[in-house]
Amino acid sequence: MGGSIYVVPDIHGCLHALHEAERRIAADREVTERTAIIVYLGDYVDRGPNSAGVIEHLIEGSIEKAHRIMLCGNHDQIFHAVLCTQADPRRWLSLGGHETLRSYGMYDADILRLSASPRKLAEAVRSHVPDSHKLFLKLLPVAASIGPRHIFVHAGLYPGRPLDLQTDEHLMWIREPFLTDGPQMPVVVVHGHTIVREPEFREDRIALDTGAFRSGRLTVLKIANGVASLI
Numbered sequence: 001m002g003g004s005i006y007v008v009p010d011i012h013g014c015l016h017a018l019h020e021a022e023r024r025i026a027a028d029r030e031v032t033e034r035t036a037i038i039v040y041l042g043d044y045v046d047r048g049p050n051s052a053g054v055i056e057h058l059i060e061g062s063i064e065k066a067h068r069i070m071l072c073g074n075h076d077q078i079f080h081a082v083l084c085t086q087a088d089p090r091r092w093l094s095l096g097g098h099e100t101l102r103s104y105g106m107y108d109a110d111i112l113r114l115s116a117s118p119r120k121l122a123e124a125v126r127s128h129v130p131d132s133h134k135l136f137l138k139l140l141p142v143a144a145s146i147g148p149r150h151i152f153v154h155a156g157l158y159p160g161r162p163l164d165l166q167t168d169e170h171l172m173w174i175r176e177p178f179l180t181d182g183p184q185m186p187v188v189v190v191h192g193h194t195i196v197r198e199p200e201f202r203e204d205r206i207a208l209d210t211g212a213f214r215s216g217r218l219t220v221l222k223i224a225n226g227v228a229s230l231i
Contacts, residue, residue, distance in 0.1 A: 003034040005146060006231075007221040009041045009192030009208035010073065010154075013048025013099060015057060017218040022063065024220055028231045029066075036066045039144060041192040041208065042073025042154040042172070046096030048213040052103040055133045072140035073154040073193065074172040080137040082125055089121045104128040142171045149186070150223060155193035156205070159184040178205075188228075190221065199230060 006025045011018050029036060044058065045051035058070055078095065081087035089097065093115060101111055106128055114121040143163060144152045151163060156178035158170045162185070170178075175194055182204040183189050192209035199219050200207040206228060212218040222231050 003036045004029075004032075005150070005223040006036060006038045007041065007152065007190055007208060007223070008038065009210075009219055010043035010212065011040070011048070011054050011218065012043055012046055012075070012096070012213040013051035013054055013103060014212045014216075014218060015048075015050040015053040017212045017216065018054060018057065021218045021220050024231050026063070028222065034065075036063075037146060038063060038066050038068045039146075039152045039190075040068070040070045041152065041190070042071045042140070043075045043192065043209075044070075044073070045079050045100045046075040046092075047099055049099060050103050051100040052129075052133070055136055059132055059136050069144050069152070070140055071144060071152065071154055072137075072142050072172060076137055076140060077168075077172055080134075082122060083129060083134050083137070085122055088118050089125055090115055090118055101125065101128070142168050147226075149188050149226070150190060151183075151187050152190045154191065156191050157183045157185075157189055179207075190223075190228075201228065 008021050025038065044054045075096065078087055078092050079100065082089045082092050098111060114124050145163060146152065153171045155172050156174045157166055158174060159177055159181040179194060182202065189205040191205060191207060194207060195209050195211040196207050199210065206221065208219045208221055210217045210219045220231050222229050
């Protein structure tokens with residue numbers, strides 16, 4: 001496999017941190033003309049201040065000589081479910097959806113008033129989100145396997161199960177027993193979802209979510225020639 005792989009974990013509406021992370025990637029790539037793969041591990045929305053801006057940037061932006069892979073996180077899944085009337089929007093509000101609605105132009109007073117009726121709140125959410133954002137969320141894959149050993153997912157894998165036997169629930173939501181036992185397969189799983197104080201490098205998994213929405217730090221991992229490092 002030629003070129004490097006760069007990995008950006010949970011963004012959570014932190015558009016400024018995303019811009020800064022992509023600048024670090026661009027600076028790192030200045031030393032080579034080779035193409036690169038950039039993997040975004042999901043959770044583009046909720047908690048941070050500009051979820052709408054993050055999605056718009058990912059839809060409209062492009063990076064020269066880079067192939068971008070955008071995976072689905074559990075927050076993206078819930079947001080999409082709300083937009084498809086498959087989830088109670090009030091539960092989503094408690095998970096950070098309130099901040100997402102602000103980024104789409106809804107006011108706190110209106111959100112509070114509409115939250116008394118799940119149907120009316122869901123209708124308001126759908127009316128404020130552009131169709132292009134709905135399509136973006138609908139088409140997000142849940143995993144990517146690149147090279148002989150690395151698997152990229154939002155949350156993790158159920159230990160001992162091949163990728164084709166994992167459920168979307170595992171890939172986007174799992175914590176235990178994955179965090180303790182690892183994948184129990186001859187792979188390295190690169191994931192976010194569970195916040196860590198510092199990125200964790202284990203033999204069979206790498207945890208990258210340093211809680212950008214509260215720490216201001218959006219970690220970027222680089223994998224080149226099979227070696228993982230931070231930039």
